[in-house]
Amino acid sequence: MSKPTxxxxxxxxxxxxxxxxxxxxxxxxxLDARNQRVLRLTFDEIVAIQKKALSAIPGAENGMKRNSxxxxxxxxxxxxxxxxxxxxxxxxxxxxxFKITLNESAPSIWRRIQVRNxxxxxxxxxxxxxxxxxxxxxxxxxxxxxxxxxxxxxNDGFEDFDCIDSTVTxxxxxxxxxxxxxxxxxxxxxxxxxxxxxLFEGCLRAEKGGRYPICVEGxxxxxxxxxxxxxxxxxxxxxxxxxxxxxxxxxxxxxxxxDPEKFDAEESSKMMRRGLPDWRR
Numbered sequence: 001m002s003k004p005t006x007x008x009x010x011x012x013x014x015x016x017x018x019x020x021x022x023x024x025x026x027x028x029x030x031l032d033a034r035n036q037r038v039l040r041l042t043f044d045e046i047v048a049i050q051k052k053a054l055s056a057i058p059g060a061e062n063g064m065k066r067n068s069x070x071x072x073x074x075x076x077x078x079x080x081x082x083x084x085x086x087x088x089x090x091x092x093x094x095x096x097x098f099k100i101t102l103n104e105s106a107p108s109i110w111r112r113i114q115v116r117n118x119x120x121x122x123x124x125x126x127x128x129x130x131x132x133x134x135x136x137x138x139x140x141x142x143x144x145x146x147x148x149x150x151x152x153x154x155n156d157g158f159e160d161f162d163c164i165d166s167t168v169t170x171x172x173x174x175x176x177x178x179x180x181x182x183x184x185x186x187x188x189x190x191x192x193x194x195x196x197x198x199l200f201e202g203c204l205r206a207e208k209g210g211r212y213p214i215c216v217e218g219x220x221x222x223x224x225x226x227x228x229x230x231x232x233x234x235x236x237x238x239x240x241x242x243x244x245x246x247x248x249x250x251x252x253x254x255x256x257x258x259d260p261e262k263f264d265a266e267e268s269s270k271m272m273r274r275g276l277p278d279w280r281r
Contacts, residue, residue: 004097004202005040005216006079010072012037017068021052040216043080050076091117095204095212096171100127100186102223103195104230111218111268114204120148120166120174127186127196129271130215132222137189141166141198143174144184175200192229215268221260 010018015029015037025045030037041049053072060066094117101110111130115123120141128135140149140163147163154163176182179202186196206212223233237260239245240252 003042003044004204005042006046006204007207008039008041008046008075008079009036010039010075011035011068013064014068014072014075015039017053017065017072018049021056022049025049046076046079050080089203089205091172093206095206096175097201097204097216098123099197099199099201100131101197101199102131102230103197105220105233107220109218109220109222112201112216113213113272114216115171115213116206117170117172120169120171121150123171124166124186125276126213126272127198128188128276129274130213130218130268131196132268132271133188133194134225135276136225137191139186139188142185142187148174179203189225192226192232194223194229211269211273213269213272215265215272217265218263218268221258221262224255224258 010029012031012034015031019026019029019031028039030039050073053069053076057066057069060069095114096117097112097114099110099112101108109131111127113126113130115126118126124139124141125135127133138149138153140147140154142148148166148169149163150167151163151165174184181200181202183197183199186198188194188196223230224236227233227236236251236255239247240255240258242248
């Protein structure tokens with residue numbers, strides 16, 4: 001399972017010192033960028049950097065390097081203190097990090113998002129906008145053997161559909177109090193059956209001035225709606241890639257140009273903040 005990452009702000013001088021201490025990190029340290037930069041590091045990586053910096057201080061060759069090492073220790077200490085357990089972060093400052101992966105997609109189609117505490121119905125909206133769906137079909141969550149959904153919508157389409165109301169159930173109510181990782185299922189479009197693994201990776205402290213929700217990263221485009229589920233999507237990709245395929249022209253006319261590798265985290269973040277229109281109105 002992927003581990004949550006934490007924002008660690010370091011100046012160029014500090015990043016150069018980290019590169020000397022831990023050469024394996026060089027490609028991630030943004031050494032070609034000036035001024036302060038934010039790095040995304042796991043808790044274990046932050047601890048490792050701090051230990052290296054502590055051990056390097058006695059042998060530092062000059063005061064400038066010692067000063068950089070001390071700043072690195074201060075920065076990592078602050079991150080470690082703030083990230084130590086879910087309960088140590090006040091709810092008003094708490095972010096929940098999820099990795100959403102479209103099941104059976106190969107290569108994998110996924111998004112990593114950070115959201116504040118909200119209802120599962122709002123989490124559905126965040127998943128829709130981060131992935132690139134259009135909120136045109138029914139959905140449900142399957143968590144610990146129970147179904148969660150909007151009773152008003154689900155009861156319209158299914159008789160005696162028993163579910164927990166996702167419009168009032170909040171994230172904090174379904175994840176472990178100790179912040180341990182769990183996963184559950186998010187299903188969209190019961191006809192095509194797009195099932196996603198939603199992995200809760202951990203909690204982080206919101207950055208001062210940060211804008212949320214946010215899509216941190218991901219890979220590959222969302223499949224088109226109504227293409228027939230994951231298996232229909234595979235056939236769709238075969239058809240649009242082969243001009244001789246009997247359905248190539250029809251798909252091109254329907255979808256237009258489609259790049260299965262295209263993904264833009266910044267654009268997904270904009271969509272998440274914009275939200276979805278309520279198609280029930």
